[in-house]
Amino acid sequence: MDKVIEVEPVTRLEGHGGLRLVLSDDGKVKDVQFNITSTRFFEKFLEGRYCEHIPRITPRICGICPIPHHIAPTKAVEDAWGVQIPEPAYKLRQLIMNAKQYSSHALHFYALAAPDFLLGPFADPALRNVVHVINKMPDVGAMALKMMDFGQKLCAEIGGKSVHPISAIVGGMKKAMDETARDKFLKQIENQVEWSKKTVDIGLKVVEDYWDVVANVGVVPTYYVGMTKNGVHDIYDGDIRIVSPDGQKFDYPPQKYLEALGEHIPEHSYATHMYYKPAGYPDGIYRANTLAMINAADKMATPLADDALKAMRAKIGNTPHFTFAYHWARLIELVESIEMIATLLQDPDIVNPDCKTLDVEPREADGVGVVEAPRGLLLYHIFSDVDGLCKKANLLVATNHNIAGIEKTLMHVAKQVFEDKALDGLKLPEPWIK
Amino acid sequence: MKIKGENVNIKMSEDVPEGVVNLLEMIVRCFDC
Numbered sequence: 001m002d003k004v005i006e007v008e009p010v011t012r013l014e015g016h017g018g019l020r021l022v023l024s025d026d027g028k029v030k031d032v033q034f035n036i037t038s039t040r041f042f043e044k045f046l047e048g049r050y051c052e053h054i055p056r057i058t059p060r061i062c063g064i065c066p067i068p069h070h071i072a073p074t075k076a077v078e079d080a081w082g083v084q085i086p087e088p089a090y091k092l093r094q095l096i097m098n099a100k101q102y103s104s105h106a107l108h109f110y111a112l113a114a115p116d117f118l119l120g121p122f123a124d125p126a127l128r129n130v131v132h133v134i135n136k137m138p139d140v141g142a143m144a145l146k147m148m149d150f151g152q153k154l155c156a157e158i159g160g161k162s163v164h165p166i167s168a169i170v171g172g173m174k175k176a177m178d179e180t181a182r183d184k185f186l187k188q189i190e191n192q193v194e195w196s197k198k199t200v201d202i203g204l205k206v207v208e209d210y211w212d213v214v215a216n217v218g219v220v221p222t223y224y225v226g227m228t229k230n231g232v233h234d235i236y237d238g239d240i241r242i243v244s245p246d247g248q249k250f251d252y253p254p255q256k257y258l259e260a261l262g263e264h265i266p267e268h269s270y271a272t273h274m275y276y277k278p279a280g281y282p283d284g285i286y287r288a289n290t291l292a293m294i295n296a297a298d299k300m301a302t303p304l305a306d307d308a309l310k311a312m313r314a315k316i317g318n319t320p321h322f323t324f325a326y327h328w329a330r331l332i333e334l335v336e337s338i339e340m341i342a343t344l345l346q347d348p349d350i351v352n353p354d355c356k357t358l359d360v361e362p363r364e365a366d367g368v369g370v371v372e373a374p375r376g377l378l379l380y381h382i383f384s385d386v387d388g389l390c391k392k393a394n395l396l397v398a399t400n401h402n403i404a405g406i407e408k409t410l411m412h413v414a415k416q417v418f419e420d421k422a423l424d425g426l427k428l429p430e431p432w433i434k
Numbered sequence: 435m436k437i438k439g440e441n442v443n444i445k446m447s448e449d450v451p452e453g454v455v456n457l458l459e460m461i462v463r464c465f466d467c
Contacts, residue, residue, distance in 0.1 A: 014467075019459070375467055
């Protein structure tokens with residue numbers, strides 16, 4: 001009789017997911033499923049709505065990533081209507097995207113991922129959580145909370161609200177930052193950069209301690225999807241970049257996404273499995289998210305982050321497939337985001353009120369907007385009619401991009417654990433928190 | 435079998451240690467989706 005292992009829900013995720021593994025009598029892994037809420041209906045909700053209203057509706061898709069869901073559709077409508085936004089608006093959008101990136105990555109590393117490594121993956125689950133980490137390492141806990149707080153408050157300052165922003169409009173941004181608010185955040189930058197560096201140091205120590213796990217568990221060659229601007233890591237603007245398992249890179253302008261990104265409907269879910277079309281399904285299954293972005297980038301956009309990227313590549317190569325290196329990649333992105341925030345806050349354009357154009361006219365056309373959300377590529381394809389009403393919308397969200405890659409990785413690890421008994425000889429360090 | 439703590443709804447065979455299940459969860463946490 002088959003043995004079924006169900007984990008519902010998987011805890012400490014920024015979304016909601018469940019695992020289902022089926023093992024046969026002889027201990028072979030027969031099936032692995034990763035299930036999420038697969039129908040949200042937002043594409044239908046948008047039909048018949050004014051395209052200008054879409055960026056106010058879609059942030060409700062996600063309480064963690066509302067800003068990417070605010071910015072991407074705004075860009076899509078601007079692409080459809082041929083709207084050019086002023087430079088201050090471009091920079092304000094870069095700033096709010098990086099504020100979200102910073103807050104989300106800090107939250108993930110400290111609150112969601114760190115308990116497994118600081119206490120050890122086999123620690124008592126009742127203690128393996130962020131509250132216990134804060135109790136045992138109060139200095140680290142305070143630092144983590146201040147990092148999250150900084151990012152969220154900066155999101156609120158630019159976006160009008162921290163969770164469901166309202167500031168991006170077709171044609172730019174409603175308003176610039178005021179100088180008093182800008183100065184308040186600038187005063188905190190020095191500490192935030194220092195804390196980011198400390199976070200990287202903690203992350204590198206974790207990688208070193210858990211090297212046997214990082215280098216041997218979940219090493220799965222796949223394609224990757226990310227975004228770069230002229231090869232440089234960019235979360236607001238650029239081309240879609242696919243990376244093959246052997247490191248070849250293929251660029252696609254957002255408007256040509258259908259040449260690259262395919263959707264396969266599996267039997268067990270309405271949530272589509274994404275794959276790289278030229279390679280076909282399932283060979284072309286790709287992974288998104290932080291390691292994918294890092295693998296896609298020729299270089300990072302800022303100096304400290306680029307140094308961190310070079311250090312990572314010196315250790316694990318240019319196209320690493322280590323699943324646990326997703327955390328390492330996340331910290332490189334964390335550093336880039338605080339450096340981007342520091343640079344942008346010092347830019348006079350951030351307080352320049354010339355941040356919107358009135359040259360906005362609806363037309364019958366379709367447009368594509370792409371950004372990189374903290375968990376992966378986010379793409380909106382919006383079809384406008386002549387009056388500016390939405391005829392059709394296609395959303396490819398980060399979770400879509402990740403599901404097939406997650407299942408492929410889980411299948412690999414389940415075979416390692418249940419068939420190859422790979423855990424038996426695995427070296428685990430002494431926990432930092434006992 | 436019920437595990438006290440995080441995975442209150444977990445259903446699995448008693449011969450699968452909780453830590454093994456957590457390792458699988460850790461893989462999902464890498465992606466954070």
